[in-house]
């Protein structure tokens with residue numbers, strides 16, 4: 001037999017065998033492929049004869065070899081595709097889908113407890129006619145300190161060490177700069193200014209159970225004619241009752257902030273023991289919740305507000321502190337770690 005005959009014979013017999021390719025013959029076909037096209041297969045064996053051909057014959061037969069190899073390769077691929085199709089068809093035929101099975105429940109998240117706290121406070125203030133204002137987390141030294149009556153060399157700056165971006169720009173240490181920005185914009189012919197501003201603040205601090213280098217405050221400010229300390233006390237009394245219970249009382253203790261005069265520290269009567277003294281209030285019956293005071297005349301004047309005609313009160317409270325007290329959270333770091341087991345406890 002000539003090489004040509006051998007090739008024609010191999011092509012014919014292989015194609016014949018592949019004609020009845022089916023799933024059952026899958027293994028047989030894989031073996032046949034190796035037998036025919038494999039490294040040590042029949043085609044390779046036939047090719048060994050090429051060396052005995054003349055120089056004229058070689059390219060002609062070479063071309064024929066390639067043709068046979070292509071035809072057979074394609075035939076094997078087609079056979080495999082058929083087998084694969086058959087396999088899928090069989091699987092589909094045997095598979096039943098039970099559409100009555102219950103689906104997998106999708107986990108539902110909830111708002112962060114700090115967001116809840118801030119929104120609850122905002123709602124109370126909105127109900128009292130306050131507007132909610134946004135501030136800048138990256139703030140100018142000018143608004144953060146100077147406009148709050150803390151000039152460059154003021155010793156009370158040490159109370160709030162922070163992260164400076166340049167000498168004039170910093171991450172705000174409190175929400176108080178929003179006071180100045182809002183006062184600058186306010187038109188008193190539209191009535192008094194009443195605003196709250198929630199947001200994130202930053203301090204250079206070592207993080208532990210009760211300190212974090214970033215936390216959240218809510219600033220409050222009311223400026224108008226005849227605004228008195230009585231208004232401040234009444235407002236804070238109401239907030240304390242809404243947040244900690246109807247029976248709560250507040251007390252004001254003298255304190256110091258450069259932007260208020262007089263300044264006070266505000267305590268709420270302990271919601272756990274009602275004032276008897278317990279572990280929450282450290283046996284004092286009172287819990288400190290915020291700083292406040294009457295807006296310093298210089299702060300008003302720097303916004304171009306006549307401090308003879310207008311007066312105001314301001315306060316600043318820590319959202320984390322309020323939430324920790326209300327829910328008995330004992331480590332501030334829980335707020336920021338994003339652990340679902342923490343968040344899930346405050347579905348609401």
Ligand code: DAH
Pocket residue numbers: 173174175176219220257259260291292293294313314315316317
């Ligand atoms: N800015 C103060 C702080 O972060 C809190 C504060 C105290 C705000 C008294 C006020 C205020 O508006 O009147 O420590």
